[in-house]
Amino acid sequence: MKFGKTHYISEITPELQGREVVVAGWVYRKRDLGSVQFLVLRDSTGILQMVAKEGECNEETLQAAKRAGIESSLRAKGIVRQDPRAPGGVELVLKELEVVGPSEDFPIKGKEGPEFLLDHRHLYLRSRRLQAILKIRAEAIKAMHEWFYKNGFIETEAPTIIEQVVEGGATLFELNYFGKKVYLTQSSQLYLEAFITAFEKVYTIQPSFRAEKSRTWRHLTEFWHAEAEMAWADLNDMMDVVEALVKYVAEKVVERRSEELEYLKRRFEPPDGRFPRISYDEALEMAQRKGSKLSWGEDLDTPSERMISLEFETPFFVHRYPRQSRAFYHMPDPKRPEVLLCADLLAPEGKGEIVGGGQRIHDYNLLLERIKEFGLDPSRYTWYLDLRKYGTVPHSGFGLGVERTVAWIAGIRHIKDAIGFPRTPTRTIP
RNA sequence: GGCGGGGUAGCUCAGUAGGUAGAGCGUCCGGCUGUUAACCGGAAGGUCAUGGGUUCGAAUCCCAUCCCCGCCGCCA
Numbered sequence: 001m002k003f004g005k006t007h008y009i010s011e012i013t014p015e016l017q018g019r020e021v022v023v024a025g026w027v028y029r030k031r032d033l034g035s036v037q038f039l040v041l042r043d044s045t046g047i048l049q050m051v052a053k054e055g056e057c058n059e060e061t062l063q064a065a066k067r068a069g070i071e072s073s074l075r076a077k078g079i080v081r082q083d084p085r086a087p088g089g090v091e092l093v094l095k096e097l098e099v100v101g102p103s104e105d106f107p108i109k110g111k112e113g114p115e116f117l118l119d120h121r122h123l124y125l126r127s128r129r130l131q132a133i134l135k136i137r138a139e140a141i142k143a144m145h146e147w148f149y150k151n152g153f154i155e156t157e158a159p160t161i162i163e164q165v166v167e168g169g170a171t172l173f174e175l176n177y178f179g180k181k182v183y184l185t186q187s188s189q190l191y192l193e194a195f196i197t198a199f200e201k202v203y204t205i206q207p208s209f210r211a212e213k214s215r216t217w218r219h220l221t222e223f224w225h226a227e228a229e230m231a232w233a234d235l236n237d238m239m240d241v242v243e244a245l246v247k248y249v250a251e252k253v254v255e256r257r258s259e260e261l262e263y264l265k266r267r268f269e270p271p272d273g274r275f276p277r278i279s280y281d282e283a284l285e286m287a288q289r290k291g292s293k294l295s296w297g298e299d300l301d302t303p304s305e306r307m308i309s310l311e312f313e314t315p316f317f318v319h320r321y322p323r324q325s326r327a328f329y330h331m332p333d334p335k336r337p338e339v340l341l342c343a344d345l346l347a348p349e350g351k352g353e354i355v356g357g358g359q360r361i362h363d364y365n366l367l368l369e370r371i372k373e374f375g376l377d378p379s380r381y382t383w384y385l386d387l388r389k390y391g392t393v394p395h396s397g398f399g400l401g402v403e404r405t406v407a408w409i410a411g412i413r414h415i416k417d418a419i420g421f422p423r424t425p426t427r428t429i430p
Numbered sequence: 431g432g433c434g435g436g437g438u439a440g441c442u443c444a445g446u447a448g449g450u451a452g453a454g455c456g457u458c459c460g461g462c463u464g465u466u467a468a469c470c471g472g473a474a475g476g477u478c479a480u481g482g483g484u485u486c487g488a489a490u491c492c493c494a495u496c497c498c499c500g501c502c503g504c505c506a
Contacts, residue, residue: 031465038465053463085464109456110467111442115498171504187506212504213431223506302502344506356506401506415506426498 004075010045014090016080023048023092024075026126027068027103037065039094040087041076042126050076050092057094064097071126072103114414121421122430132260133417136253137406143252144205144226144400147245153228154199157206158188164380173211173221184209187399189329190384192229193360196395197387203228205402213425217414218352218404222423229397235331235341235359238396239317242345242355243275246315246405253409266411271314280321280339283308299325306350315354315408319343328374329367331359345400347408354405357398364388 006022025043032038035054040047052065068074078092107120108127117124124130148155161175162185172183188204195202208225228245230237250270254261261268278286280300287294287304294304299321309316320339323332330340342358361367367388371378378385403418416422421430 029465029467031468032462033465033468034462036463036465038468040466049466051464055463083464085466087466105440105457107440109441111455113442116441208506210505214502214504215500216502216504217500219505225506227506299504353506399506404506 008045009041009043009048012048012080012090012092014080014082016090017082019080020077020095021080021092022075022077024100025073027070027072027074030068030070032066035062037062039065039068039074041074041092042128044131047087048090048092049086049088050078050094052094052097061094061097064099065094067102068097068099069103069106071106071123072099073101074099118416118422118427119430125420128263130417130420132257132263133406133410133412134420135260136257136410137402137418139253139257140249140406140409141205141224141226141402143249144203144245144402146252147248148203148228151201151241151244153201153203154195156192156195156199156202156204158185158191158204160185160207164384171210171212173209186210187225188227189229189397189399192227192397193384193395194387196229196231197391197393200231201228202230208399215425218407219424220403220415220419220422221425223415224402224419226400226402227397229395231393231395233359233396234394235319235343235396238357238359238398239275239277239319239343242317242343242357242398242400245400246275246345246354247271249405250409261410264410264412266409268409268411273314275314275345276312276316277343278316278318280318283318286311297322297324302352305346305352309346309348309350309352312346312348315345315347317343317345319358326358328370328376329360331361332366341396347404349408351408352404353401354408355398355400357396359394359396362388362392362394364392 003024004022005024009023009025012021012023023041023043025041027039028042028047029040030038037052039050041050052062054062075098076092076094077096078094081091081093082089083091106123108117108123161177161182163182172186175182175184186208188206192202192204203226205224205226207222209222211221212219228241230241247270254268254270283300284294284296286308287300290307292304292307294301300318319342320333321342323338323340326340326342330342333339333341340358344353345355346352347354361370364385367385368378371381403415406418407415410418412418416424
């Protein structure tokens with residue numbers, strides 16, 4: 001694996017003074033002074049200044065350094081030298097330099113706009129900014145797997161190609177499947193509800209697709225969805241799980257990726273204490289006090305959500321939304337049938353909804369009634385209804401938006417940057 | 431689906447009483463033995479999104495079309 005390398009760049013420290021090492025990477029910056037060449041080399045661990053100077057190296061090495069353009073890949077042998085003038089206080093005095101993959105006129109120079117950078121995403125990935133965000137993303141996903149594993153959840157997979165609709169038809173991408181109309185899944189929830197009768201607690205982290213022309217900072221047409229479902233669990237159990245999971249993820253990212261957060265200039269403290277749990281009624285009241293014209297029964301709109309979220313330091317739940325405002329499978333509150341046993345987790349700082357979930361209807365007749373109430377065709381939900389016919393149990397679950405969570409933790413403006421190759425209504429390349 | 435903004439050099443943009451286009455950065459050439467987004471000198475580079483119209487003359491005014499961006503709705 002080392003390909004002749006002796007060190008990663010992060011391992012080149014002043015203590016190695018005088019040692020001969022071989023490093024490999026890409027040219028990050030370059031300063032050409034004629035008979036002195038400065039190359040700043042980047043690898044996956046950091047950056048290192050390298051010097052080729054007449055008198056300190058042979059002519060061949062000096063010429064190779066001169067030839068190496070920005071982002072060309074190279075392997076370099078040299079002597080480690082402490083020097084206060086070098087970034088990080090250490091540099092490499094070049095002895096041999098091999099340009100492995102030349103690069104001429106790298107398109108990204110540093111002043112490009114967002115559109116250009118998205119068009120060149122395959123090249124922009126190597127930027128330190130995107131590297132930092134994507135390392136945070138990887139850490140967040142790893143932490144989710146850890147938390148689920150430690151808490152007895154079984155990882156399952158739901159199909160991407162599906163036949164029946166989940167919540168309503170308009171937002172599904174249609175696919176031609178040997179002449180039959182099928183769709184890309186927009187949630188694994190219904191399948192997880194089947195898995196719980198085997199495993200009780202299950203989760204999956206996989207993409208969901210939404211065919212909505214939503215052009216906002218918090219929407220993608222293809223996003224990674226962390227979903228969990230639990231048998232024998234009510235709304236409060238679900239909120240407990242979400243709270244523990246989100247806290248764990250935040251803690252692990254801060255613990256393991258503080259350098260990256262710092263690079264992004266993100267001052268982020270993992271949330272402390274219990275997440276506040278306010279009802280829709282209370283949330284509506286807060287919004288109305290701040291000037292919202294919403295009346296009871298209407299879903300909270302984005303401006304209201306933002307106003308409310310600025311009142312909180314940590315993520316917080318809003319639970320028990322009006323019956324009309326949510327999907328058919330949500331369980332009505334037995335004590336108050338006009339609201340549902342559902343809850344959203346909203347991030348502070350106006351960062352919007354991160355999690356949506358709730359208790360599901362486990363009664364066959366009630367579910368059938370609700371499907372009809374929503375004008376859906378019960379024949380398309382036979383297997384889903386079946387789950388209520390054979391040993392049904394009270395159960396709850398939720399879906400967490402991976403990119404939204406990363407955007408909140410990393411403090412980035414647009415969730416496009418929380419995934420390597422974002423998909424939006426107008427972008428499918430690269 | 432609704433509302434708003436925008437397409438001028440490789441990039442980021444400037445350019446209205448209409449007179450066949452500019453800057454910074456980048457690129458190329460030259461110089462420089464300690465640079466930190468190096469610096470200095472020189473050069474190249476544009477069917478002003480597309481089509482049509484008004485006009486002696488259109489990047490600029492009018493009409494149409496295409497594309498992009500942001501906000502709202504929808505949601506994770």
